[in-house]
Each structure stands twice: as C-alpha cells, then as structure tokens.
Amino acid sequence: MTDPIARDTVVDALVNRLRTEILGGLYPPGSYLPPERELAAGYQVTRTSLKHALVRLAQAGLLETRHGVGTRVRDYERLGGPELLPMLVRVAGPDWAAEIFDARREIGALVAAQAAARASLGHRAHLSDALTALRSAADPQQGEAEIHRLIAAATGNRVYSLLVNSLLNAYLEVGDLFRHVFTDAETTADRIEPLVRAIADGDPAQAHEEAVRYLDRTRDLMIGALK
Incomplete structure (x- = not known):
C-alpha cells in the first residue's frame, strides 16, 4: 500500500x-x-x-x-531537454551535479570569451554595476547568478542566455546546499571580479582563462558541499 x-x-x-x-x-x-x-x-x-x-x-x-x-x-x-536538470539534481544526486558543473565550465568559458569579444559599452557598464552591487548584496548567491546572466547577454546570442539559465536553474534548485559558499558578499565579488574585468577589457583569451579558473574554484567548493 x-x-x-x-x-x-x-x-x-x-x-x-x-x-x-x-x-x-x-x-x-x-x-x-x-x-x-x-x-x-x-x-x-x-x-x-x-x-x-x-x-x-x-x-x-x-x-x-x-x-x-x-x-x-x-x-x-x-x-529530454535542459528543463529536466533541476529535478535530476534534486532527486538523482551528486553524480548529475558533477556533470552539470562540467558542462557549466565548458559552456561558461566559451560564453565568457564571446562576451569579451562582443560586449557593448552598455553591457560592460551593466557588468561593472552588478559587480559593485554584489559587494553589498543581501543574497550574494543570487547576485553572482545575475552576473552570469549578464555575461551571457553580452554575447548577443540568446541561445547562450537560455543555456546559462538552464545551468543556473539546475544548481540554484538546490542552492540551499551551496549557500555557505556565497555567504560573504565581498568574498563572492572578489572571486568573480577578475572574470568581469577581463570581459570589460575586451580580452577573449583572458576572459576564457579567468572563467575556467573561477568556475573550477566554485565547482570544487559546491561539489564539496554535496559530499
């Protein structure tokens, strides 16, 4: 029964x-x-x-x-499509989370390089403002996610934005497990600042490198929270 x-x-x-x-x-x-x-x-x-x-x-x-x-x-x-990712992380556990973070790294680095190459002055200004806002954000986790959305928007490719949204939605679904990684707003902003600066400088190679470094570091922190 x-x-x-x-x-x-x-x-x-x-x-x-x-x-x-x-x-x-x-x-x-x-x-x-x-x-x-x-x-x-x-x-x-x-x-x-x-x-x-x-x-x-x-x-x-x-x-x-x-x-x-x-x-x-x-x-x-x-x-299935990326809309399944949030429920797979919630139910199916850390193996799916690890694969999502691997995809996040590869896609995120590509998106960052494209953003550095294509970002308009307006996009660069919005990223700078978002970084400043992150330093005093009440919810640094959401502030960090907003920067990723702005980076995707700066590419001018709406498919990149949808992919980034899917990946964000996947791990924000279990964001409570990772919240301690983003507790301090200043620390969260300091981690992502080199990536934002590389995009603002219009340097695709540096943006790619900084994205890989940032995404690897935060992946390790978040995967550690699942173990």
Whole structure:
C-alpha cells in the first residue's frame, strides 16, 4: 500500500512523489505506470488530481500518455531537454551535479570569451554595476547568478542566455546546499571580479582563462558541499 498524500498540497505533493519514484528507478524509462484508477487509489487521491499531476510531468518531459494505451516513462536521458536538470539534481544526486558543473565550465568559458569579444559599452557598464552591487548584496548567491546572466547577454546570442539559465536553474534548485559558499558578499565579488574585468577589457583569451579558473574554484567548493 502506497503512503497516502497530504491533501493540502495534493497535486504538488503528487508531482514530487511521482517524480522521485521515476527518477529513482521505480518506474524506469520505457515502462508504463499502473492504470490511473490503481495509482489514484494507492495514493488516496482523486483521479482528477492524478491527471493534473501526470499532465505536469508530461510537460516536464518525464511522461507521455497515449490514449487507450497508458502513460509511459520517456527515455529522458536520450529525449529530454535542459528543463529536466533541476529535478535530476534534486532527486538523482551528486553524480548529475558533477556533470552539470562540467558542462557549466565548458559552456561558461566559451560564453565568457564571446562576451569579451562582443560586449557593448552598455553591457560592460551593466557588468561593472552588478559587480559593485554584489559587494553589498543581501543574497550574494543570487547576485553572482545575475552576473552570469549578464555575461551571457553580452554575447548577443540568446541561445547562450537560455543555456546559462538552464545551468543556473539546475544548481540554484538546490542552492540551499551551496549557500555557505556565497555567504560573504565581498568574498563572492572578489572571486568573480577578475572574470568581469577581463570581459570589460575586451580580452577573449583572458576572459576564457579567468572563467575556467573561477568556475573550477566554485565547482570544487559546491561539489564539496554535496559530499
């Protein structure tokens, strides 16, 4: 008998439960979920609540429903997109986090070099202002994330911005685990300042080098927090 779901946040709780069970391997890719009537009875929820939860998981790329056949778990590693990353970090653990940080390093260094080559005077001014604001930010973690968004915007390539947003969303989903890395605003700003300065100077090679150095350092700090 499956444990019943609390009724105050039934759809949200059901989405979280099913997501955890799917990503945890109870329902592996390619398998079908039990019939809706059976699932609803097991979780002690209405079929309407269950349908809402299944729709949300389908929108997230985890499920697909075929009329008259049933609801199947998608092969999300092969077919899924970056929108899955936050839930994979939350549920599937540090292995996914490590891979996300590897991608963050490679993409972040490329984006930084492109930003140094393409940034307008306005972009450079916004980056400088964001660095100044970071030094007194109430939430340095969010202030640091905003600088990454500005760096991506400075490339003039909207796809880079979407990729950076996906990577940020992936680890900010579990940002509470890393918050101690960004506790001190001055320290956070000092770490990222060489990268911002290299972009402001219009030096792509230096920006790439500083990005690798910065992203490696913060990756080690954040991965350490997961161990």
